[in-house]
Amino acid sequence: MAIRLEDVWLDIDGRAVLRGVTGELMGLNILIGPNGSGKTVLLHAIAGILKPKRGRIDVEGVTSIMFQDPEVHFVAGTVLENAVLWGRDRSDEREIKEIAKELGIADLLNRSPFHLSWGQRKLSALLCALAGKPDVLLLDELPEGLSPRALKTAISAATSTAKTVVMTSHQFLALGWNFHFLADGTLYSGEEALAKAREYEYDKCRCPLFAVEER
Numbered sequence: 001m002a003i004r005l006e007d008v009w010l011d012i013d014g015r016a017v018l019r020g021v022t023g024e025l026m027g028l029n030i031l032i033g034p035n036g037s038g039k040t041v042l043l044h045a046i047a048g049i050l051k052p053k054r055g056r057i058d059v060e061g062v063t064s065i066m067f068q069d070p071e072v073h074f075v076a077g078t079v080l081e082n083a084v085l086w087g088r089d090r091s092d093e094r095e096i097k098e099i100a101k102e103l104g105i106a107d108l109l110n111r112s113p114f115h116l117s118w119g120q121r122k123l124s125a126l127l128c129a130l131a132g133k134p135d136v137l138l139l140d141e142l143p144e145g146l147s148p149r150a151l152k153t154a155i156s157a158a159t160s161t162a163k164t165v166v167m168t169s170h171q172f173l174a175l176g177w178n179f180h181f182l183a184d185g186t187l188y189s190g191e192e193a194l195a196k197a198r199e200y201e202y203d204k205c206r207c208p209l210f211a212v213e214e215r
């Protein structure tokens with residue numbers, strides 16, 4: 001399962017945010033880039049929420065997105081009721097309860113998502129995204145506000161469900177993930193992405209990816 005991006009151009013309010021984004025995303029992917037560079041816009045384009053004015057996006061398989069703001073996932077009622085809505089015909093209540101257990105939030109299922117802490121809301125939003133049993137999972141700033149243990153559990157649940165994961169983050173620069181950098185409307189991957197990350201001082205953050213340089 002993969003995402004193919006071919007010369008993708010996308011304007012927001014007349015401003016060119018994506019300017020010829022080209023690349024392939026497979027397996028586990030981290031998408032990094034300065035504030036306002038268009039990471040969320042790119043995820044929304046991959047999810048089909050925003051339409052590029054030019055170029056082509058091909059996504060293989062069922063796609064789910066976890067929005068940066070968890071509240072976008074919730075309408076009313078309980079966490080379970082919201083997750084069932086997102087699961088549609090792809091998962092039933094029993095399966096959703098299993099995923100909640102895996103995420104460590106089984107005890108939140110009968111509560112209102114609007115009465116939860118920020119981290120609990122994020123995990124509940126992830127539950128909604130996972131309820132769709134996606135092949136391709138787009139995670140907008142999953143790590144933000146999660147404790148290390150909750151993040152580990154969340155990533156384990158995400159990667160055991162979806163074959164392709166794309167996660168935006170400013171902090172989570174783990175080894176073993178494909179690394180992509182978005183700046184000036186352009187997507188950089190691999191070594192080029194690492195060079196860009198250094199240019200934008202991501203090597204100043206304490207993260208495994210740059211650990212060798214810190215020693």
Ligand SMILES: Nc1ncnc2c1ncn2[C@@H]1O[C@H](COP(=O)(O)OP(=O)(O)OP(=O)(O)O)[C@@H](O)[C@H]1O
Nearest residue numbers: 012013017033034035036037038039040041042168
């Ligand atoms: N609904 C909107 N209306 C107008 N402009 C928008 C809207 N959403 C995003 N933009 C603009 O599009 C550009 C890209 O925004 P985006 O949210 O994709 O950035 P980002 O890389 O995800 O940033 P951050 O790291 O701060 O979350 C920004 O200049 C932003 O102001």
